[in-house]
Amino acid sequence: MNFDEIFKMLVKFGGNLLVASIVLFVGFWLAKFASKAIKRIMERREADAGLISFLSSGASLAIKILVIITAVNQLGIQTTSFIAVLGAAGLAVGMALQGTLSNLAGGVLILSLKPFRVGEEIQVQGVTGVVRQILIFNTILTTGDNREIIIPNSKISNENIINLTRLKTRRIETRVKLNFGENVDKFTDIALKIMNEDPRVHQTPEKPSVIVESLTEGALIFRLRAWCDTSVNSSVLADLHKRLYEEINRAGIYFPQTAIDVNLKNNPNLSENASN
Incomplete structure (x- = not known):
């Protein structure tokens, strides 16, 4: 392989790399734009706030995955092979991250069954707080003393939930x-x-x-x-x-008073010391 062939290969790869970079940049911008657009549309339709957070973050993640696959294809890597490798890796990672997948399933259950909504006060996992966000993998609460508590969705979906404000x-x-x-x-x-x-x-x-x-x-x-x-x-x-x-x-009514009985016993040593 002579210098000209190497140069052409570098130019071609550089061009593909530039295009892939542009695809990533534009694609990630589109993911952000789509997430905000979904929020605006659903808020205009007065959809549930938890559903808005869940769908907007889910749409952003899906677009980013498609953008990455497109950028990889632009670099000359066979997409089918890449997807196969990605699938195998996903299976391995999935087995290692069963808790994360459980959190995703828990988020779907929460949005489907609606045991609570954004803005309601709940008690779960020994924590009491107002629901601020329902995300794909976790739910965010704010306590009365303004602490932010992040609880995995799988923990919530498998626990007893006390909704303190749903009933009037x-x-x-x-x-x-x-x-x-x-x-x-x-x-x-x-x-x-x-x-x-x-x-x-x-x-x-x-x-x-x-x-x-x-x-x-x-x-x-x-x-x-x-x-x-x-x-x-x-x-x-x-x-x-x-x-x-x-x-x-x-009215002259009295509460019980706490009483303490103190018993003193004769102690010869104390008496002797006192006399000295």
Whole structure:
């Protein structure tokens, strides 16, 4: 092979390499453009936010794979051979990355069954937070103290999920301890009055209630229940605690006090030291 042939080969390969680079550049730009376009179109149609994230990221990934295959073909590598090698490699990688594939399947299940949507507050895997994004492989939550939690979709799809905000109403519940001998009827009237006076408390499906839940050593335990809108349940419960404390003190009703028994025994050594 003489110099001219080598030069022509380099020129041809350089041209193919340039075209392949352009294909990659334009293709990746198109993937980004398509992802944004899908988001805009689906948002205009008021589609589910989780579905928007899932489809836009999936479309971007699919376009990038096609672009890479096209660029490889432009370099003169047989696409069929490349796809066969890619398939074999994909099988090996797939076996090694079973968890990742499980996350993908979990994402599909989440979007199909819709146990939660973007913007809803859920409790899963011991974490409570608002759903911000549902992606192909994971779901992103934001906690009340503004921490970002990323949970693999396979973990979520195989766990019990508590959706805290999907239903419009919630029942709040709290427990109060009182000393034996306190006026039970008086406390009950005070608690019911506080709950019934709160305009956020509902009278259906159940009216506010106060019951003696149990008797313990030195105390009566009352359980207070009321229904309200899910969006205000935390503030209703906080205000109930505050007013209960104020009204109970005003009425002369007392909470149990923690007592510590201290037993002193005669110690000859201590007595001798004290005398010295």
